[in-house]
Amino acid sequence: MDEPKKHVGDSTFQLRATRRMSVIAQDPSITRPNGNILMAQIDVPAEDLQPGPMGYRVQIVDYDAATGKYGGAYELPAEGKEPKAWIDGDPAIVRNFAFHAQNAYALVMQTLARFEFALGRRVGWSFKVHQLKVAPHGMMDANAFYSRDDEGLVFGYFPGLDQKNVYTCLSHDIVVHETTHALLDAQRQRYMDPSGPDQAAFHEGFADVIALLSVFSQVELVAELLRRGPGGREYLDDDDVRAEALRKTALFGLADQMGKEMDAVRGDALRRSAEMGPDRTWMKDAEFEEPHRRGEVFVAAVMNGFLEVWTARLQAAKAPDQTKHMRQRVAEEGSDIAAALVTMWIRALDYMPPVHMEFGDALSAAITADSEVRPDDKRYGLRARTLASFRAYGIEPRATRADEAGAWPYENRKMRYDRVRFDSMRTDKDEVFRFIWDNRDKLDLRPGAYTEVLSVRPCTRTGIDGFILRETVAEYYQVARLTEAELQQKKIKLPEEYVKEVERNRDERKGNRDKRLGESDPDEAGDDSDSAPVTPVYGGGVLIFDEYGKVKYHVHNDVFGSRQTARLQYLWESGHLRAGADGARLSPARLSDLHRARAIGVRRIREERW
Numbered sequence: 314m315d316e317p318k319k320h321v322g323d324s325t326f327q328l329r330a331t332r333r334m335s336v337i338a339q340d341p342s343i344t345r346p347n348g349n350i351l352m353a354q355i356d357v358p359a360e361d362l363q364p365g366p367m368g369y370r371v372q373i374v375d376y377d378a379a380t381g382k383y384g385g386a387y388e389l390p391a392e393g394k395e396p397k398a399w400i401d402g403d404p405a406i407v408r409n410f411a412f413h414a415q416n417a418y419a420l421v422m423q424t425l426a427r428f429e430f431a432l433g434r435r436v437g438w439s440f441k442v443h444q445l446k447v448a449p450h451g452m453m454d455a456n457a458f459y460s461r462d463d464e465g466l467v468f469g470y471f472p473g474l475d476q477k478n479v480y481t482c483l484s485h486d487i488v489v490h491e492t493t494h495a496l497l498d499a500q501r502q503r504y505m506d507p508s509g510p511d512q513a514a515f516h517e518g519f520a521d522v523i524a525l526l527s528v529f530s531q532v533e534l535v536a537e538l539l540r541r542g543p544g545g546r547e548y549l550d551d552d553d554v555r556a557e558a559l560r561k562t563a564l565f566g567l568a569d570q571m572g573k574e575m576d577a578v579r580g581d582a583l584r585r586s587a588e589m590g591p592d593r594t595w596m597k598d599a600e601f602e603e604p605h606r607r608g609e610v611f612v613a614a615v616m617n618g619f620l621e622v623w624t625a626r627l628q629a630a631k632a633p634d635q636t637k638h639m640r641q642r643v644a645e646e647g648s649d650i651a652a653a654l655v656t657m658w659i660r661a662l663d664y665m666p667p668v669h670m671e672f673g674d675a676l677s678a679a680i681t682a683d684s685e686v687r688p689d690d691k692r693y694g695l696r697a698r699t700l701a702s703f704r705a706y707g708i709e710p711r712a713t714r715a716d717e718a719g720a721w722p723y724e725n726r727k728m729r730y731d732r733v734r735f736d737s738m739r740t741d742k743d744e745v746f747r748f749i750w751d752n753r754d755k756l757d758l759r760p761g762a763y764t765e766v767l768s769v770r771p772c773t774r775t776g777i778d779g780f781i782l783r784e785t786v787a788e789y790y791q792v793a794r795l796t797e798a799e800l801q802q803k804k805i806k807l808p809e810e811y812v813k814e815v816e817r818n819r820d821e822r823k824g825n826r827d828k829r830l831g832e833s834d835p836d837e838a839g840d841d842s843d844s845a846p847v848t849p850v851y852g853g854g855v856l857i858f859d860e861y862g863k864v865k866y867h868v869h870n871d872v873f874g875s876r877q878t879a880r881l882q883y884l885w886e887s888g889h890l891r892a893g894a895d896g897a898r899l900s901p902a903r904l905s906d907l908h909r910a911r912a913i914g915v916r917r918i919r920e921e922r923w
């Protein structure tokens with residue numbers, strides 16, 4: 314997955330695109346036989362850091378809300394000057410806050426670089442400032458979260474089983490998971506809005522997938538974790554490289570240490586979604602409407618597809634009478650496949666609808682994105698196996714195409730291009746809006762809905778075989794506030810209980826007003842409570858322009874589409890749709906709240922959550 318290192322000239326010429334940093338490979342609970350923590354050397358974008366550290370995209374702020382204290386700004390050692398303890402994984406680094414700062418900084422930057430490589434462009438945050446704030450010890454809590462309002466990531470710490478603190482900022486999986494929330498929010502800002510069960514679940518599932526697959530970029534770590542069977546062997550038995558055995562390794566467990574420290578009885582990783590075997594009923598099960606549970610189905614579908622590819626490659630590569638596999642080779646193969654897969658899933662974001670995403674959309678987006686930049690899938694069968702795995706979990710692609718099963722169809726309708734400027738279309742929202750306006754009928758845009766272009770992003774992508782793809786991705790969304798009569802006209806049904814409650818609230822308000830009759834209340838002057846109550850509905854799409862400025866794909870959800878009825882019903886049942894006297898209020902889900910619920914109450918009552 315890592316971008317090839319770009320050396321300019323020889324080693325005496327220090328203009329390099331990346332620098333190496335030591336990080337904890339998985340978390341402090343994964344140690345070597347000598348008791349040292351297993352470390353990894355990772356490449357992050359090179360830059361001259363200020364103390365903090367503070368770089369061009371990330372700023373470590375060691376503020377602790379529990380104590381109200383600043384831990385100070387840390388100066389990181391220059392490349393090649395790291396203390397031996399950091400490189401060797403001396404257990405003392407668990408209490409070294411300068412190392413904590415480096416660990417969090419490096420993992421956030423590596424994840425950002427991974428997104429920029431996959432998407433083929435600079436990737437910003439969802440807020441105006443350029444630098445994401447990261448608090449490595451932000452609270453005393455077995456928790457971590459991304460907050461758009463605070464423009465940053467907050468990592469907690471908590472006393473472990475031996476009363477020594479456990480630091481979530483030292484867990485690879487937790488840091489990458491939270492960074493992924495921030496990066497996903499920047500690409501699809503409306504995914505944190507209330508929608509159906511899949512959209513909330515996707516934020517969690519996607520963050521877990523990126524965290525799990527990122528581990529595989531470190532070949533040495535993969536080889537080390539594969540060795541952990543009895544004996545610690547150089548060669549693995551054939552049975553060890555079957556899906557059932559690999560699934561049980563630490564490679565497929567998320568946040569091992571945190572899980573163990575929070576639950577001594579279970580003593581395992583926080584989540585082991587990959588162990589949920591294929592079952593088509595989960596997606597229909599009420600328990601799996603809950604976003605976190607549902608997110609695990611997504612993770613299981615991705616990771617089991619990955620296992621299929623990996624084990625098939627290993628079986629195909631062996632001689633007929635061969636019973637042993639070289640551990641290092643098994644690790645390298647897994648690492649290569651994971652690199653292709655993580656890139657495919659990050660690229661998929663550009664091909665997903667900007668609102669009301671469902672797992673089937675994500676699947677079609679991933680297949681399309683991958684086929685565009687890696688047309689030949691013979692080596693891994695990555696797309697076919699991913700598709701088969703999702704189907705085994707009851708998730709069908711939203712679309713399909715004759716030449717590529719599960720992919721979005723090409724946009725074939727003849728659009729008009731004569732009034733827009735091709736150059737500006739690559740970057741200018743107004744120009745793209747003009748294009749959309751000129752073609753609103755062909756794009757199935759609905760009159761009566763407000764339309765806004767959310768983003769226009771040019772990108773240049775490189776396939777693993779050097780193939781280069783240039784595209785521009787533009788997102789727009791539509792919103793309409795409709796009365797019950799207007800909704801009926803469009804065949805959208807409101808939840809019955811919701812309608813009753815709106816009526817109750819209106820009667821109550823009317824009663825209050827009648828009581829006050831005769832009093833002159835200036836606030837009542839502009840009151841429009843007699844106008845019919847309205848409910849908002851959202852839609853939108855993404856337009857993929859090819860390098861000649863022609864629309865190649867148009868992925869969209871109709872603002873008045875047939876799926877709105879089910880969506881409104883879900884929003885009502887999940888408490889996101891609230892009835893006011895004049896209609897609906899939508900209350901957004903907050904990731905930090907979700908994580909809180911997972912870490913505190915919910916977890917104790919039910920099971921592992923964070």
Ligand SMILES: [Zn+2]
Nearest residue numbers: 490494517520
């Ligand atoms: Zn999360």
